[in-house]
Amino acid sequence: MSPVDPASVATLLARETAAYADAHPLCRAGYDAATNLFGHVPMTWMNMWAGGFPLQLDRASGNRVTCLDGVELLDFALGDTGAMAGHAPPATVRAVARRMGELGGVTAMLPTPDAQWVGAELERRFGLPRWSFTLSATDANRWAVRLARLVTGRPKVLVFGHCYHGTVDETFAVPGPGGTTVTRPGNVAPPVPVSETTYAVPWNDLSAVEAALTHGDVAAILTEPALTNIGIVLPDEGFHKGLRELASRFGVLLMIDETHTFSAGWGGATRAWGLEPDILVIGKSIGGGIPCGAYGLRSSVADAVLARTQSGEADIVDVGGVGGTLAGNALSTAAMRATLGEVLTEEAFTRMVALGTRYAEGVQAVIDDLDLPWSVGQVGARAEYRFTRPAPHTGEDSAAAADEDLDACLHVALANRGVLMTPFHNMALMCPTTTADDVDRHLAVLREVAAALV
Structure with missing residues (x-):
């Protein structure tokens, strides 16, 4: 060379x-x-x-x-994926201008029909039937991890070394010597040692995944379909099938982050590669530049969350740490509907x-x-x-x-x-x-x- x-x-x-x-x-x-x-x-x-x-x-x-x-x-660069639809796509601009001008009510904290349209479109693309909206994929990951802990009753997540999941504290972790988990170099003031919240294992290493899951305290495997922020590192043949099998065997939720890999096709890598997540997270690109994100839940996961809230175990509508007053606002849902419906077709x-x-x-x-x-x-x-x-x-x-x-x-x-x-x-x-x-x-x-x- x-x-x-x-x-x-x-x-x-x-x-x-x-x-x-x-x-x-x-x-x-x-x-x-x-x-x-x-x-x-x-x-x-x-x-x-x-x-x-x-x-x-x-x-x-x-x-x-x-x-x-x-x-x-x-x-x-296209905003590191945030502008996958291109800068100022006309359909999105029209929808945003109409919502801000003619219709108003950008932050009224009230739902609009656009939200249901987007949820149905995300189900069509990714296969998961229940959706909730955020202002970023970081928010979506953070809130979905809390729901995974609620459903499973387990405290930890498993991630892969040098993964990308926004600025979620638990994900700034890399494999250390002897199968340990250590903080990622440069991590700013982690609230607790990452080994208390996270197992980090090497990408493409199913044996390391299995070893971590045998501890019995993992709520979710949080993964990208391919590593993307450390350069593109593709999965081995059979790697995702192995993750799905291990998650099912150990009662762990499989959580797929499509924030970057939405580039794989109109249904992301989930549809293109036949993945089967329990939870799916996406952000950046689906709003054509307007801040937004979303997470989708398998019906069984959504039902389990609702059962635990109805029993009084958790509160997902007020003080439970899931959601924000600007999330799912009328502007971002209008932008998502236009972008998904007319631009990223x-x-x-x-x-x-x-x-x-x-x-x-x-x-x-x-x-x-x-x-x-x-x-x-x-x-x-x-x-x-x-x-x-x-x-x-x-x-x-x-x-x-x-x-x-x-x-x-x-x-x-x-x-x-x-x-x-x-x-x-x-x-x-x-x-x-x-x-x-x-x-x-x-x-x-x-x-x-x-x-x-x-």
């Missing part, structure tokens, strides 16, 4: 960072002037953008964003997944032609390259392949050539307005930059 030369990375990163600063003086000035913002940004993770400062957004449409300096970029996913395949195959061709020690993974309309070959098998494998300087070099070099990638990693997502020409433009830029590093 052709090695990537660290000296070439350092040289190109310095040159591209200087060019980035020269091309974006207004963005830099806006960043420097934001002294009332913690870290000069609305949310501290925005400092992960390469180049020394993030671009300041002026406007966005479809799969294009324009910064304050008037530079337009082809957007493959079966037809749209057919095109998006085909473009994801074109993208992944094109990246693989660059890797092969330059003999790079990299790999590429794909989940439908989502694809990502990772700096290791062969492709990682666990989250730990993928984490070990991280290269911050190479990441930064690629990101800033691509941005300077009009291509925006997800800041946390090398994820690219196709939306309904992405075209084959857009994919080919990225591939040409990637080939140019990668060739300079070998």
Whole structure:
């Protein structure tokens, strides 16, 4: 394999960072002037953008964003999945404008017919019949975990090393030595040691899952269909079937988080791969940019929750820690109905997944032609390259392949050539307005930059 030369990375990163600063003086000035913002940004993770400062957004449409300096970029980040429908999809804009203007009542705490429509559509796509709405997938995961504990009477969850489930405290855990569970590096002030709430095991390791479940204190297995925030790490053949079998055998609820893997198709990986969750969580993308999320329950789980609330064991309508006054608001349900009904349709996913395949195959061709020690993974309309070959098998494998300087070099070099990638990693997502020409433009830029590093 052709090695990537660290000296070439350092040289190109310095040159591209200087060019980035020269091309974006207004963005830099806006960043420097934001002294009332913690870290000069609305949310501290925005400092992960390469180049020394993030671009300041002026406007966005479809799969294009324009910064304050008037530079337009082809957007493959798409809000790290939040804008899977594209920026400002017209159907969603119309629905939101009507609800805020003509209809009003955005935060009236009253249900609307849109909510039932969305629940029925989510059942059609994912197969679960009972749904409740949140403002993020983090909320959905947090509340669904509480319900899983209520139903099973067990305190712990099982997760996989380097999984992504938003900012749920129990999920910031990784496998430690000797089968232990330890906090994920960088975890901010966990309320209790994560080993008290969580078992973390390696992805694709069914024997480790079984060993953890034998303790008899696990309420739910919380998993993505594929790991996504540490690069795409795909499941082994039979892995999900094994998870389902183990969950059923040990009386554990299987909880699938489709927040990122909704990219697999119009019914996510759950439908595309034939998964059988007891609980399903989704967020980010289903509202076309309006904050929202949802969790779905199998009928038996919903009935068990209601039985425990009717007995007085728990309160899910007031002080029980499930829900919030803004969750399921009329604006977000209107946005979800329009986005699912008119934008992220079966037809749209057919095109998006085909473009994801074109993208992944094109990246693989660059890797092969330059003999790079990299790999590429794909989940439908989502694809990502990772700096290791062969492709990682666990989250730990993928984490070990991280290269911050190479990441930064690629990101800033691509941005300077009009291509925006997800800041946390090398994820690219196709939306309904992405075209084959857009994919080919990225591939040409990637080939140019990668060739300079070998």
